[in-house]
Amino acid sequence: MSRPPAPPPGLLIVDKPAGMTSHDVVAKARRFLGTRKIGHAGTLDPMATGVLVLGVERATKLLGHLALDRKTYLATITLGAATTTDDAEGEILTETDASAVTDGAIAAGIVGLTGELQQVPSAVSAVKVDGKRAYARVRDGEDVDLPPRPVTVHRFDLLATRREGDRIALDVMVDCSSGTYVRALARDLGAALGVGGHLMQLRRTTVGPFTLAAARTLEAVEAEPGLSLTLAEAVAAAFPRRDVDAAETRAVRHGQRLPAAGIAGVYGVFGPDGEVLALAEDQRGAAKPVVVLLPA
Numbered sequence: 001m002s003r004p005p006a007p008p009p010g011l012l013i014v015d016k017p018a019g020m021t022s023h024d025v026v027a028k029a030r031r032f033l034g035t036r037k038i039g040h041a042g043t044l045d046p047m048a049t050g051v052l053v054l055g056v057e058r059a060t061k062l063l064g065h066l067a068l069d070r071k072t073y074l075a076t077i078t079l080g081a082a083t084t085t086d087d088a089e090g091e092i093l094t095e096t097d098a099s100a101v102t103d104g105a106i107a108a109g110i111v112g113l114t115g116e117l118q119q120v121p122s123a124v125s126a127v128k129v130d131g132k133r134a135y136a137r138v139r140d141g142e143d144v145d146l147p148p149r150p151v152t153v154h155r156f157d158l159l160a161t162r163r164e165g166d167r168i169a170l171d172v173m174v175d176c177s178s179g180t181y182v183r184a185l186a187r188d189l190g191a192a193l194g195v196g197g198h199l200m201q202l203r204r205t206t207v208g209p210f211t212l213a214a215a216r217t218l219e220a221v222e223a224e225p226g227l228s229l230t231l232a233e234a235v236a237a238a239f240p241r242r243d244v245d246a247a248e249t250r251a252v253r254h255g256q257r258l259p260a261a262g263i264a265g266v267y268g269v270f271g272p273d274g275e276v277l278a279l280a281e282d283q284r285g286a287a288k289p290v291v292v293l294l295p296a
Helices: 022-033 057-066 103-112 134-139 182-192 218-223 231-238 246-253
Strands: 010-016 038-041 049-056 070-079 081-083 092-095 115-119 149-164 167-177 197-207 241-243 266-270 276-283 286-292
Touching: 010 022, 010 057, 010 218, 010 231, 022 038, 022 049, 022 218, 038 057, 049 057, 057 231, 057 286, 070 182, 081 182, 103 149, 103 167, 103 182, 115 182, 167 182, 182 197, 231 266, 231 276, 246 276, 246 286, 266 286
Parallel strands: 049 197, 081 197, 241 266
Antiparallel strands: 010 049, 038 049, 070 167, 070 197, 081 092, 115 149, 149 167, 266 276, 276 286
């Protein structure tokens, strides 16, 4: 029995279900699409749901560039308890009656966690410490003290407040830079209010230009294997566009430089037939290929 042909290069936007790791999703996508050449951008914790961007075939070369982008989340934060993991999957460290925390104090705490921050990642995060993931060190019984790092929370909006006995549940929307931990925001908000806090639920709604509207469930992918976006569509959605002629196309496919385009940052280079050739960036008067996507 012959193997089915490899799928074309492009992106598969998955609506990740709860309870699966990002690697689990990749493993299923590899089986459904019939290729090993699949990777993901922007890891989601097992408890989280929502947009997970998968690169298929040559589109895996895009992922390192797509990951450096803004992301949006819908989340539920619980005030009144701190946990070992800063989310609902950890063991409770402290419990404090949060019923006296006022709406004004919550609003002020959220304002204090908006803008440019120095955020300490959760100890069980995927941040590497001397080459080993922090969560692996914690699992091995080590104490992990991660240094703060700069992140930007563009928006931190309170959508609803539910007072449930001695705890408070907050439904929020967070628009932030890549590398921001929403569960660290939950932890820090609870700490600022003196009652402890942790993340109850997390759903990612956007990663850069890719939204839930383009996302497919794994069940849908299994039933009808296919991409969400072709390679050309993905680059056109995520980067500024530069169109080149036939001679310039040959140069790009051989990794040669073109005259500068006058475009800020990384942009996509497209040939006369609409195929995407490369990602490039202007440097010292010339366009330098960052990634050649259609080599000679």
